Amino acid sequence: MSARLSSARTRAAMRTTARVSAELLLILAMLAVALWVLGRMWPVVWPLIVGLLLTTLTWPAARFLRRHGWRPALAASVVTVGFLLVVTGIVALIAVPMSSQTDELTDGVVEGIERLREWAAGPPLNIDDAQITGALDSAMARIQDSVDGVVTAVATGVGTVVNGLITAVLGVFLMFFFLKDGPRFLPWLARQLPGRLATDVPTVALRSWETLGSFVRSQALVGLLDAVFIGLGLWILGVPLVLPLAVLTFVSAFVPIVGALFAGFVAVLIALVSNGLTDALIVLAIIVVVQQLEGNVFQPIIQSRGLGLHAAVILLAVTLGGSLAGIVGSLLAVPVAALIAVVWNYVREQLVDPPREPAAADT
DSSP states (O other): OOOOOOHHHHHHHHHHHHHHHHHHHHHHHHHHHHHHHHHHTHHHHHHHHHHHHHHHHHHHHHHHHHHTTOOHHHHHHHHHHHHHHHHHHHIIIIIHHHHHTHHHHHHHHHHHHHHHHHHHHSTTTOOOHHHHHHHHHHHHHHHHHHHHHHHHHHHTHHHHHHHHHHHHHHHHHHHHHHHHHGGGHHHHHHHHSOTTHHHHHHHHHHHHHHHHHHHHHHHHHHHHHHHHHHHHHHHHHTOSOHHHHHHHHHHHTTSTTHHHHHHHHHHHHHHHHHHOHHHHHHHHHHHHHHHHHIIIIIHHHHOSSOOOOOHHHHHHHHHHHHHHHHHHHHHHHHHHHHHHHHHHHHHHHHHSOOOOOOOOOOO
16 A cells, blocks of 8 residues: 655645745845846946956065065056056067958968868768858858947947946056055955954955966966967967967967867967968877866966866856856856855855764763
């Protein structure tokens, strides 16, 4: 005879499910409101994020000067001026020559795709030309849509350029103030908050700052090493556009996994068009070796304190960020996911029951 369900336990389970569902809906509603407010405040939030990211790069230099007796304002001023000089030098030595080769880089990518099409149409794949044409037509339609969007953006691009310049200027000014007054922020914040928040919020803020700084500095250094090694390989093989490809490799390093795949794909296409299939395969081998060195040697050495995120989580975060906010979302996806992990780990620490003390032995 089968056991009958208990009506009392069923009602209790339903009430518990309803209560948990209502609480989850309230949490989701709160998150939706927070994201809406963030979107409305984005013109202010974006320069703040830029300032924080720049500060994570320049803070070690400012901290070194402060520890050697420099006053905070003088140390922040020197580091800010030095940062601007370095950026200006990079623009003069790299960005200007790269801009003159942009058309050549674009033509090389298009020609490389066409060669891949011809290769796929022949043996051993023998993919029907109609299928390739359909896929290319779809891709070209998307590119055309993007071009139309670019043309529209250019037509109304004065406002975009002005906004970008304002964001950059505000970011640099905020970086200066963060370098100058940053160490005073957490004590000030603790004095403004009541009760337990005076301890919890500064602790989470400090951990978030350490995680963000570790991510930005390690990605910058790893990206630089990738750019140097891959650039040397391209230069030795005589592949053109070495400097733009090296810069693309460095910038793409800030978008984990996806950025490396994109930069490597472009480098292989350029090598295929300019030097032929053999050199393209050599470039592919160089990129694979460098990526393996990055994952197994560079990052474990440089990034002593990892983000604590699985590779699958990073990939999903980059995909979600790109779908929600384009390039900006892809760049911010991993640090945002890491900061969410910091908050979650701290909440878990606070919710864990304290270990029970061993019972006293009977005497």
